[in-house]
Amino acid sequence: MCNLHLNKGIHTSAAFRCILTNSTICPFFTWRVLFWFCRITMAGSFARILSSKRKVGILSLVGAGSLTVGFFMNREQHVSAGAHVRRIYPPSAEYPDLRKHNNCMASHMTPAIYAKLCDKSTPNGYTLDEAIQTGVDNPGHPFIKTVGMVAGDEESYEVFADIFNPVIKERHNGYHPCTMKHPTDLDSSKIRGGQFDDKYVLSSRVRTGRSIRGLSLPPACTRAERREVERVVVDALGGLRGDLTGKYFSLTQLTDQEQQQLIDDHFLFDKPVSPLLTCAGMARDWPDARGIWHNNEKTFLVWINEEDHTRVISMEKGGNMKRVFERFCRGLQEVERLIQEKGWEFMWNERLGYILTCPSNLGTGLRAGVHVTLPRLSKDPRFSKILDNLRLQKRGTGGVDTAAVGNTFDISNLDRLGQSEVQLVQTVIDGVAYLIECEKRLEKGQDIKIPAPISQFK
Amino acid sequence: MELISATMTKNCNNDYKMKFSLEDEFPDLSLHNNHMAKVLSKDIYNKLRAKSTPSGFTLDDCIQTGVDNPGHPFIMTVGCVAGDEESYEVFKELFDPIISDRHGGYKPTDKHVTDLNWENLKGGDDIDPNYVLSSRVRTGRSIKGITLPPHNSRGERRAVEKLSIEALNSLDGEFKGKYYPLKDMTDKEQEQLIADHFLFDKPVSPLLLAAGMARDWPDGRGIWHNDNKTFLVWVNEEDHLRVISMQQGGNMKEVFKRFCTGLQKIEDVFKKHNHGFMWNEHIGFVLTCPSNLGTGLRGGVHVKLPKLSTHAKFEEILTRLRLQKRGTGGVDTASVGGVFDISNADRLGSSEVAQVQLVVDGVKLMVEMEKKLEKGESIDGMIPAQK
Numbered sequence: 068m069c070n071l072h073l074n075k076g077i078h079t080s081a082a083f084r085c086i087l088t089n090s091t092i093c094p095f096f097t098w099r100v101l102f103w104f105c106r107i108t109m110a111g112s113f114a115r116i117l118s119s120k121r122k123v124g125i126l127s128l129v130g131a132g133s134l135t136v137g138f139f140m141n142r143e144q145h146v147s148a149g150a151h152v153r154r155i156y157p158p159s160a161e162y163p164d165l166r167k168h169n170n171c172m173a174s175h176m177t178p179a180i181y182a183k184l185c186d187k188s189t190p191n192g193y194t195l196d197e198a199i200q201t202g203v204d205n206p207g208h209p210f211i212k213t214v215g216m217v218a219g220d221e222e223s224y225e226v227f228a229d230i231f232n233p234v235i236k237e238r239h240n241g242y243h244p245c246t247m248k249h250p251t252d253l254d255s256s257k258i259r260g261g262q263f264d265d266k267y268v269l270s271s272r273v274r275t276g277r278s279i280r281g282l283s284l285p286p287a288c289t290r291a292e293r294r295e296v297e298r299v300v301v302d303a304l305g306g307l308r309g310d311l312t313g314k315y316f317s318l319t320q321l322t323d324q325e326q327q328q329l330i331d332d333h334f335l336f337d338k339p340v341s342p343l344l345t346c347a348g349m350a351r352d353w354p355d356a357r358g359i360w361h362n363n364e365k366t367f368l369v370w371i372n373e374e375d376h377t378r379v380i381s382m383e384k385g386g387n388m389k390r391v392f393e394r395f396c397r398g399l400q401e402v403e404r405l406i407q408e409k410g411w412e413f414m415w416n417e418r419l420g421y422i423l424t425c426p427s428n429l430g431t432g433l434r435a436g437v438h439v440t441l442p443r444l445s446k447d448p449r450f451s452k453i454l455d456n457l458r459l460q461k462r463g464t465g466g467v468d469t470a471a472v473g474n475t476f477d478i479s480n481l482d483r484l485g486q487s488e489v490q491l492v493q494t495v496i497d498g499v500a501y502l503i504e505c506e507k508r509l510e511k512g513q514d515i516k517i518p519a520p521i522s523q524f525k
Numbered sequence: 526m527e528l529i530s531a532t533m534t535k536n537c538n539n540d541y542k543m544k545f546s547l548e549d550e551f552p553d554l555s556l557h558n559n560h561m562a563k564v565l566s567k568d569i570y571n572k573l574r575a576k577s578t579p580s581g582f583t584l585d586d587c588i589q590t591g592v593d594n595p596g597h598p599f600i601m602t603v604g605c606v607a608g609d610e611e612s613y614e615v616f617k618e619l620f621d622p623i624i625s626d627r628h629g630g631y632k633p634t635d636k637h638v639t640d641l642n643w644e645n646l647k648g649g650d651d652i653d654p655n656y657v658l659s660s661r662v663r664t665g666r667s668i669k670g671i672t673l674p675p676h677n678s679r680g681e682r683r684a685v686e687k688l689s690i691e692a693l694n695s696l697d698g699e700f701k702g703k704y705y706p707l708k709d710m711t712d713k714e715q716e717q718l719i720a721d722h723f724l725f726d727k728p729v730s731p732l733l734l735a736a737g738m739a740r741d742w743p744d745g746r747g748i749w750h751n752d753n754k755t756f757l758v759w760v761n762e763e764d765h766l767r768v769i770s771m772q773q774g775g776n777m778k779e780v781f782k783r784f785c786t787g788l789q790k791i792e793d794v795f796k797k798h799n800h801g802f803m804w805n806e807h808i809g810f811v812l813t814c815p816s817n818l819g820t821g822l823r824g825g826v827h828v829k830l831p832k833l834s835t836h837a838k839f840e841e842i843l844t845r846l847r848l849q850k851r852g853t854g855g856v857d858t859a860s861v862g863g864v865f866d867i868s869n870a871d872r873l874g875s876s877e878v879a880q881v882q883l884v885v886d887g888v889k890l891m892v893e894m895e896k897k898l899e900k901g902e903s904i905d906g907m908i909p910a911q912k
Contacts, residue, residue, distance in 0.1 A: 337759070352552060
């Protein structure tokens, strides 16, 4: 559906870090345990429910220093945190037939990795078979390489790291999850330029996603968890003020009139039909706890419980990408502040950035793009190479997999992980400026140059 | 496949889910119209949500398809499935009332009679072939000790396939045939199977997809048929096995004889491996969908009834004869050229012989009615009493 493709992924505020420790010897797990330590002190039955489950981790933290460090350094213990999976047949009998498959999961899955991970589960009970089901059921397209696996919760990326890491590396153009760190930066004041001529740029848009720490992701969440995501996020959005003041539309309670308006605004999302999503279990219980929030000005939009806990989109007509990004950062930071007031936070770590359902959206989860008219440049044989070197991708104006209409293209950043939000948006702004320059030169009959390739990891 | 170990583990995810309240987990069924939605109360949900079968199938697994598919205002779908044989026992409080609603008031204490002795069928070889174009009997079978399509792992599904191939390849005489795995089919084989109307495809119905029955497609799936193309077995589609006997013309007796004989031969091979068919004296043959319990049998004919089908009493006649009509494309299709698919409506509470008898007797009567109507005569005197 068009909407799905136009509104993809959201970005959020960069400022938050682990407030209790900046210890470099503590891996990802420590940070999470400390989070639960905070959560225990919160009122709310939900906090109590979750905190009681984490007591083991908390007590370890409170224990002797060196032992604590030892506990957290021993990742094997964490990997075995869930109960063993039911096993009747040996791994070799269960290994999927991936001979006709062309997706990232199939490219990196081996019988050895499968055997190692197949009887493990995350603390909430998510398994390897569940993570890869979508990739087994959807062999892929000979030309488009899909990811082929999803995370059911934050811990999936740890427990099943042996398969997630190579998939992440391939999908994110060589980013090494084990050795590299992902920078987060939502300080929009750093942006230079970014106000384009409306003659060329018809609209500007930035999207990302955010997950609520402590609740399972759409492939695995229970109805109660999904409803809690809705409550937490809608509550926070209700606290937005000024140009961000808005309203929530629950999919279960839409009036016909509201539905029509949301369709006309191109805001409404529908039950997923893509087998990539349905095979991963993301459409369960539809439309329970799904909804759309947008500000009165219709420039800031949040989807709740679609492919991710939240998808956040900032947009407007015309070429003021700077203002779109400024509103994006402001909105995200404000939402983050509001959920933190209630004791919640976003899933994030310094290895993978913001944690989302699909590995392709890790890091920033950000897609910043414009609809730009380039009648002459688009016909130039050097167009694709120029885009490649600028680390941009083109799509038709219907979103991914659509064709361009009348020389208007959707141009956005190629990368998601390994560069910050500010860096990626600046890349888009600089790149689009260059494309418009080329177009103008071609208008005047002048020649254009292919720019030098810009570096990927800054 | 050898059983390495039958270690049953606690269902970790269900334990996690139990930490959430009943209120927060109970599905919103306010817009739903299926058997499950009518039966599932908060009380029942509360009683059953902590349980799981030995293989780890839970209440939420049973009902997911019914939650995801609210139903149709006119067609009442079942809205739940079994993941293994034990589901019907562990989740009795859910399944018993659904079975009662779906199968004409069948009680938890009722016993189901199985009769696959084709010789007990009276007649069935004398229906006018000018009216009956083809005859068909189908059922399903589940292999004991292996979980069902909504729940089974790849290893289990492949075990079903392996056992099935062995059983089917052991058949001889009129049953001699060949297995075509969906995974390795040549284009030529595929075209032939389509032309024969044998090929089944990956399910597209959300009722099946939401229940997880299309996972790992087409791994472990295949079609077997005899050289005569009168006996067909589907492996790992909606059930472990779907068995079909059919032929052109109206000789239902022959079709049923082949059906019973073939089933018996196959069952003997499975029993040798200690993997007989799932069956018990309360719900008969155990299948994935509660609607197919008992005999799992649909015996029917394609019959020309252009005049009778437009008669005011057609529906009533069918109801009294305990028959149902479908278009010739199967369930939910319209009839073409006055040709209808007429089959038994019941599955549970009567035997295979009894159900096929109803079809044979009922169709014979309806053909007589059609002939009367052709001559312009009334059929009022022929309307049957409720069977």
